[in-house]
Structure formats: C-alpha cells, structure tokens
Amino acid sequence: MVADRKTQIVIVGGGAAGLELARKLGAHYGRKRHDIILIDRNRTHIWKPLLHEVATGSLDASMDEVGYRSHCHRWGYRYLYGQFDRIDRAAQQVHIAPMFDDKGREVVSAHVVRYDYLVLAYGSVTNDFGTPGVVDNCLFLDSRGQADSFRDQLLNHCLRVSRAMVARPTSDARVRIAIVGGGATGVELAAELYNAADALGYYGLEVFDRARLDVTLLEAGPRILPALPDRLAEAAHGELEALGVKVLTGMAVTESTEEGMKTGDGAFVPADLQIWAAGVKAAPVRGGLDGLALSRGGQVIVRPTLQSETDDRIFAMGDCAYSMLPRRDRPVPPRAQAAHQMASTAFTNIKRLLAERPLVDFNYRDHGSLVSLSRFSTVGSLMGKLVGGRMAVEGRLARFVYLSLYRMHLLAVHGWWRGSALIAVSHINRLVRPRLKLH
Structure with a gap:
C-alpha cells in the first residue's frame, strides 16, 4: 500500500446495517487518513420495517427518511450514488453500473471504486419462488418507491369505490386486496390497511369505511407468524379476523393472474391489488461477486468474524450475509436486530484489523x-x-x-x-x- 494513500473502506448498501456502520466509522476515523465510502442506488434511507406504514399512508416517509448526502457531511464519510454491479477481487475494485433518469439520460456513468476493505450490506428482496405471474401482477414492499406505488394504487381504488357508492348508494363495490405471506410484513400490512380505511373518512371519502375493504391474507404454512409462540400467533389471527381480514392458512399460491390468485387446492382469490410478502432472498448482483462463497439463497457465507469465507478483506452483514454460528442449528435470521448487531461487530473488527489486533466473533442475541x-x-x-x-x-x-x-x-x-x-x-x-x- 502506498504510504501516503488513505485507507479506503467501502460499504455497499445504505440500509440499517450499512448506514450505522458508515456513521460509526466516519465518526471514529474522520477523513484525514481514512476514506469511508457508502454506495447506494437510493438517495435517502428509510427503515425497512416501516415500509408497510408508508404503503398505507400511515407514515410520511419524507418526514422520517435520512438523506445520505447530509448524513455523510455530518459524520465524516462519503456517499456515492450508484448501482452496485460487481466485484473485482484481484484489483480490489467495486464496479458501479450507470444510472439513468426517468427519460433514459445517463446521470452516473459506469465507474470503479477501489477498496482496501469492503463491506457488503446490500440487503434482500422479496422472494417470489418463481411463482408464475407474480413479477407481472404483484406489488412488493422492498423500497420506498414500491411503497409509494402501492399507496397511490390503493388510494385510486378507494376513490373509485367511493365514487361508485355516491353514484349508486346500493352498490356493493369493494377494494379487494390479496396479501401473500403470513409473516410480520403481511400481517402488519393487513392491519394497517384498516387503520388507513378508518382515516379516509376524514379526507374527503365520507362514504368510504373499512366495510368496503375485502382483505385476504394467504399463508402456505399451518399458521401465521411462525416466529411467535402458538398462543400469540392465534391471538394475532383472531385480531385480524375481528378487523375483517380473511386469513387462509395452509394455502399455497400457485399462480398470480391479472384478476387474482390461484391456489394449490384449485381455489381462486379475486383481487384488485396483490401484494407478495412471502419470504426474502439476497438481492441479486448483476455482475456477480467474483467467486465469493454463497449459500443456496445467494447470501455471502461469512465466518464468525463476519469476514467472507473466501476473502479476508471482504465483510458481509445484514440480510445479504449467511452467518451460521457455533451452537446454532440455523443461520442468523434476516431481521433488523441482527443487522444492528452485525454493524456493531463489523465496526469493532474493522478497527481491530487496522490496528493489527485479533478479531472478535459475532454473537447474535435474539431479543x-x-x-x-x-x-x-x-x-x-x-x-x-x-x-x-x-x-x-x-x-x-x-x-x-x-x-x-x-x-x-x-x-x-x-x-x-x-x-x-x-x-x-x-x-x-x-x-x-x-x-x-x-x-
């Protein structure tokens, strides 16, 4: 390494783990001898567990999002707007794909960013499991843009139903919504829809109420919320049904069409809006990760130190990391609390690596x-x-x-x-x- 060259630490992904690590590294090292770089394809950060509230309009993301440029100025790191494309491990470079505006004009050209140490924290996306029609007909909640799109379509459908009721009071018009996935995202979204429906009466849709929502929650497993004890999952099930949600368990979706969902037992669930929230997978990297060891789900396999199993200079954390710790029978789950804990361990280990001290193992604490x-x-x-x-x-x-x-x-x-x-x-x-x- 050239003596007067800054140590360059590159973080790919500005989610909960990546943004926290960038802040800590920037605050600790500053810009004098270190160059901390955060790369993300978005200009702002919103905490992913809040996206179901953004989708229903219960939360104004513009008030709660974090602008990367102002944040990096405050905390002593650099932010680069760009789409992560691939790694060149031999050259220790991250390749960034070109970015275009809505009219197809290039905003950021393809370029490379060198690194001395690289942290992959590019997160996950919803897993459609290759189910026919899902990509074309379903909405996802992986980003602020997708949540905004869902909210716009939801409001448009509610307005259509409201106008139909004004024109013909005896109309049985409804907003039919099918949600696939009985995990936290699907359950929270289903409940939040009724909160939004109750509020719409205050904002010009005087004849619209929750009775006009027809929400169906489909879960392939035997019950919703498998991460919770049976009693609590049953309590949540009862709460949803009391609101008006039709909860269907043991119901695998085999195809999505423009009109609704087909299930494994031959049933059909009609829907104006279809939301897929059935599991996650590591976000795909178009150009690949240059031979890094990956799990079956595409996550980067890491050692207990959170270093890649393949390359000591590359760390991975958050949803894109596959961490199988000693004395655990399953990998660390893709949760916000895991991302936060991994960011703390990665920060400690990068400091220790630069100080030539032994690294510590990540210890996941399930709260x-x-x-x-x-x-x-x-x-x-x-x-x-x-x-x-x-x-x-x-x-x-x-x-x-x-x-x-x-x-x-x-x-x-x-x-x-x-x-x-x-x-x-x-x-x-x-x-x-x-x-x-x-x-």
Missing part, C-alpha cells in the same frame, strides 16, 4: 419478535437476560417495546444527541401531522 397490528394491538415475545428467558407480551407493553425498536435505530444512525432530538420531534409530529399521507 424476540414483535408484530404491530397498527393501533389495534401489538403482540410478541421478548427474550434474553432482561426477562430471564422468553416472555410473551401483548398490549401496551408490547407496543412500547415495538416503538422502542425504531427509537434504537434512530440513535444508531444519528447518534445520541441528534437521535434523541428526532425522537422528541416525532412525538410532536404525531400531534400535528395528518393521519394519512394522501399525495
């Missing part, structure tokens, strides 16, 4: 799972030393802990002072913001 059924209910389980094992939680306590997860994310991304200020501002915003974002 439990929480699922919010909008303002109607929250259920979950807490695990760890705090409760001495595993404890089922519901109601206000569960809601408090659920909201605390986002507060912890704000502190991790913005630091204690600014994060605490943003938490305080968010309480004020709840009083002055509209209940729904309608544009």
Whole structure:
C-alpha cells in the first residue's frame, strides 16, 4: 500500500446495517487518513420495517427518511450514488453500473471504486419462488418507491369505490386486496390497511369505511407468524379476523393472474391489488461477486468474524450475509436486530484489523419478535437476560417495546444527541401531522 494513500473502506448498501456502520466509522476515523465510502442506488434511507406504514399512508416517509448526502457531511464519510454491479477481487475494485433518469439520460456513468476493505450490506428482496405471474401482477414492499406505488394504487381504488357508492348508494363495490405471506410484513400490512380505511373518512371519502375493504391474507404454512409462540400467533389471527381480514392458512399460491390468485387446492382469490410478502432472498448482483462463497439463497457465507469465507478483506452483514454460528442449528435470521448487531461487530473488527489486533466473533442475541397490528394491538415475545428467558407480551407493553425498536435505530444512525432530538420531534409530529399521507 502506498504510504501516503488513505485507507479506503467501502460499504455497499445504505440500509440499517450499512448506514450505522458508515456513521460509526466516519465518526471514529474522520477523513484525514481514512476514506469511508457508502454506495447506494437510493438517495435517502428509510427503515425497512416501516415500509408497510408508508404503503398505507400511515407514515410520511419524507418526514422520517435520512438523506445520505447530509448524513455523510455530518459524520465524516462519503456517499456515492450508484448501482452496485460487481466485484473485482484481484484489483480490489467495486464496479458501479450507470444510472439513468426517468427519460433514459445517463446521470452516473459506469465507474470503479477501489477498496482496501469492503463491506457488503446490500440487503434482500422479496422472494417470489418463481411463482408464475407474480413479477407481472404483484406489488412488493422492498423500497420506498414500491411503497409509494402501492399507496397511490390503493388510494385510486378507494376513490373509485367511493365514487361508485355516491353514484349508486346500493352498490356493493369493494377494494379487494390479496396479501401473500403470513409473516410480520403481511400481517402488519393487513392491519394497517384498516387503520388507513378508518382515516379516509376524514379526507374527503365520507362514504368510504373499512366495510368496503375485502382483505385476504394467504399463508402456505399451518399458521401465521411462525416466529411467535402458538398462543400469540392465534391471538394475532383472531385480531385480524375481528378487523375483517380473511386469513387462509395452509394455502399455497400457485399462480398470480391479472384478476387474482390461484391456489394449490384449485381455489381462486379475486383481487384488485396483490401484494407478495412471502419470504426474502439476497438481492441479486448483476455482475456477480467474483467467486465469493454463497449459500443456496445467494447470501455471502461469512465466518464468525463476519469476514467472507473466501476473502479476508471482504465483510458481509445484514440480510445479504449467511452467518451460521457455533451452537446454532440455523443461520442468523434476516431481521433488523441482527443487522444492528452485525454493524456493531463489523465496526469493532474493522478497527481491530487496522490496528493489527485479533478479531472478535459475532454473537447474535435474539431479543424476540414483535408484530404491530397498527393501533389495534401489538403482540410478541421478548427474550434474553432482561426477562430471564422468553416472555410473551401483548398490549401496551408490547407496543412500547415495538416503538422502542425504531427509537434504537434512530440513535444508531444519528447518534445520541441528534437521535434523541428526532425522537422528541416525532412525538410532536404525531400531534400535528395528518393521519394519512394522501399525495
């Protein structure tokens, strides 16, 4: 390495793990002898577990998103707008694909970024399992843009139904929505839809209410929310049905058409909107990862230090990492809490690597799972030393802990002072913001 050249640490992906790591490295090293670079195809960051609220209009992402350029200026790293294309490990380079605007004009040309150390944190996308018709007919909730698109289509369908009822009061017009996947995303979205329907009456759709929603949740497994204990999953099931959701378990979708979903038992679920939320897989990398060892699902296989199994200079964390730790019978799950913990371990190990000290192993601590059924209910389980094992939680306590997860994310991304200020501002915003974002 050239003596006067800065040590260049490149982070691909500005999600929860990547953005937290960029902040910590930038704050620790600054720009004098180190060049911390964050690459992302988006200009802003939104916490992925909130996308179902963005999709229904319950959350205005413009108020909660983080602009990478202002964030990097504050914390001492550089942000590059671009689409990750491939790695050249021999040359220690990341290749960036060209980016184009809506009219097809090139905004960012293809280029390369060198690295001394590389951290892959490019996340995951929804897994359609190759089901026919899903790509063409279903909506996904992997990004802010997809959530915005869902909200626009939802509002358009609600407006059509409202106008049909005004024109003919006896009309049985409904907004039919099919959600595939009974995990946290599908369940939370189903409940949030009814919260949005209740609020629409305040914003010009006086004749529209939740009775005009026809929501079906399809889950291929024997029950929804497999990460939760049976009792809590049953409680959530009951809450959804009380709202009006038709919950169908043991119901595998075999095809999506323009009119709705076909299931394995020959049934057909008609739908105006179809949302696919049935599992995730590592986001595809168009040009490949130059021989890095990958799992069957395309994740980068990492050692306990979070270094790639193939290359000591490359780390992976978050949803794109396959981490099988000792004394665990399954890989670390793709959850926000895992991403946060991995970012902390990656930060420690990069510091140790640069100081030529032994690295530490990642130790995943499962703090439990929480699922919010909008303002109607929250259920979950807490695990760890705090409760001495595993404890089922519901109601206000569960809601408090659920909201605390986002507060912890704000502190991790913005630091204690600014994060605490943003938490305080968010309480004020709840009083002055509209209940729904309608544009």
